[in-house]
Amino acid sequence: LWCWGDITWGHSVSTDLVNWIQLEPVIEPDNPSDIDGCWTGSATILSGGQPVILYTGGSRDKCQVQNLVHPKNPSDPYLREWTKTGNNPVIQPVVPGLNRSQFRDPTTGWIGPDGLWRIAVGAELKSYTAALLYKSEDFLSWTRVDHPLYSQNLSNIVECNMWECLDFFAVLPGNNTGLDMSAAILRGTKHALKMSVGYFDKYLIGVYDLKRDAFVPDTIVDDCRLWLKIDYGNFYASKSFFDSKKGRRIIWGWSKEADCRSDDVAKGWAGIHTIPRTIWLDSNGKQLLQWPVDEIESLRTNEINHQGLELNKGDMFEINGVDTFQADVEIYFELTSINAAEPFDPSWLLDPEKHCCEAGASVHGGIGPFGLVILASNNMDEHTVVHFRVYKSQQKYMILMCSDLRRSSIRPSP
Template identity: 45%
Template sequence: MNGIEQHRRDGRTAYHFQPAKNWQNDPNGPMYHNGMYHFFYQYNPHGPTWGSGKLSWGHSVSGDLVNWAAVENALDPTADFDINGCYSGSATVLPGGRPAILYTGKNADNEQVQNVAFAKNPADPLLCEWEKPSCNPVIPIPADVTGNNFRDPTEAWRGRDGLWRVGVGAEVGGLGSVLVFRSADFLRWERNAAPLHVSSRDIPELECPDLFPVAERGTEGLDVSTPGGAGVTHVLKLSDLAREDHYMVGRYDDAADTFVPAEPERGVDCRSWRRFDHGHLYASKSFYEARKKRRVLWAWVDETDGGGVGRGWAGIQAFPRALWLDGDGKRLVQWPVEEIETLRRNRVGGVEWATEVEAGGRKEIAGIVSSQQADVEVVFEIANLEEAETLDPKWLVDPRGLCAEKGASVHGGVGPFGLLVMASGDLEEHTAVFFRVFRHLDTYKVLMCTDLTQSSRKEGVLKTSYGAFLDVDVEKDKFISLRTLVS
């Protein structure tokens, strides 16, 4: 999201948020306040690796979610309650307009505790200074938490009783859990008797929980304190240590502070829940923007080559996406925020292109000035479904494996068809984004894949395949549309 010429020089991306240098990981506390977007993130100010783990909260501001300016770190490990690191958390704007941060600190005894910090001057549009009260930690580690796993508080929300709530990921008795704490003043917190969620023993650690309401109809977002009831349901999102994000739509009861999934058949193991994405996306965090009435999602895209010592930086943030509930009431729909389209205003070499490609063939989309940054919208017409292969039912539970077995170069009945992006002139290096259509019972299944096996000539880079089946009625529509932000 900085100048494209700079990205050409140092290999950085163009659409994705990055600090000027050094290591970043989880997005923290995004919010819109007094006309400015604030984005915080786990940050090592001393180098391009995770290092000792004594991380800070980096801080950047923007007026449009596209162009960002760095300000001083919001939080650094300076006190007994966070001296070994200021870890992930969330921001909440309190009544009267004062922003507050709840975050995990690793204290002098290396215990994970929950702390609070307040904006020193809420009228400052940059929110440059934050103060940590001496009463920290506001939530010490509970006695029944095992493995010192107690971290990543959610944005706080208010129940109908006027009390604040916050969810914290924890391991209790070897079970990954989300504990709920209540407070009247944001300083003294008491634990709710029931957890918001308890996973199976296969997942002892849950990270970066997120709970937010969504409208059952329409695309407008909702503030976290919107109560459940007619026309409103909730989303519980969890991250597991396999570097995956999962979510479930359901009913949240703010009297008992419990969550009932809409799809109980998927079980308590979040790995069987729905996914925001299939690939390198983790530790997502959302926020509600009242100005445009939307919920926006950020997520960390991690490294696959061991870090960025040679280039001086590591880690990017996926471009921000607007979220809303699909018509089936079980899935979320996401789309790049509209501000990204402002980059098209002065575009050079915009291309409208239509062609037919023979089976097994390729055609270059000519006229793109730079492959360093491209926003590609393409529609693939599917003229004939009669040749679609029959899907072996075993692949329904392993679409990623099917993508690996039937890669972009393996001819099929209907497919593969898609794009080769970031391709070298000899095509020895490229990333394939493609589709296949299969016949399954009396309908059709659409498989979408991203194949990274040829994405880099560099050794030590994780080069794998990702995939998922899409809920697309190709028999009715006869086409598949794809938008790809390349950078």
């Protein structure tokens, strides 16, 4: 759970994505078009380097609209103050069959071959969920395109609901260099459409058909449970951006905390940002890959190195001399044999978290569990286990990575 309150846009600045300076909030609910909260949105750099932000605002009648803000002083390197456009909201939910309370989270804008700006907004309609497509000449006046960027019929989808926090970006198979959306015309370019669904961030890989102005996934899977996930852990509402200075695409998300409401109120926040990651498409063009940004390595000090450790079933090796609350671990496991791998059941793909729970860290299998015990108390009453298992699936092997949180926090009985 998390605490709802006055939903505003906080503001922090950094030169290295590691060390941050917290400034005053920049978008606060003070207009009829956002009085019920300034929700998710995206920044876009217009021609000439002018940044603007499109964000979703909630009104008193539970109607969601899209608003625009721009810097009050573009020469301020910190962009401390932002001004709401006088004609907000710039996009209203005037779409036949649209649920006015399910229309939010505009993407970063991109320019099409016709020179017009485009954005996509998540929406729930009577019979389908969609990434509605809008066009504009000036980023102020928007017109809805008569077809979505992509949509799916809800009646044919298993366990799917509205797509929140949309992200749409270009990727090149096997190339970890990021691409700006203007790269859509490059030969071989693919596109990723990311949506937040349920409790996870999921995505589809496909092509952006410029003639139809539509996203066409490489593979259509009706069952949302089988869609690829950005992260199988506690990771939601992620957003990416193209870092033109270092030629990479960076993504980060929101991780909900498990504190109770009173604890959240006492500390003043509910949820944290994850470490930013570089994200790219694998060489097969089928799956997104990611790795913490290089700048994180600047935090590494007092390295402890162990090599050639041989562990047998039931063995445990303790790493001493590290900060148990903040450690960056690189570990390589070399198995002596994988012949004992158990068969993989494809049904596990429908709910990997459930299988992780059933095949817990204390349940022995053919190969596994093996991994790390972290955040452990001296008597092991409290600990978190990150463990792996290996399964054989047809002509290949599958690796299951789990985190067992059942002993992660011991609270006194009420």
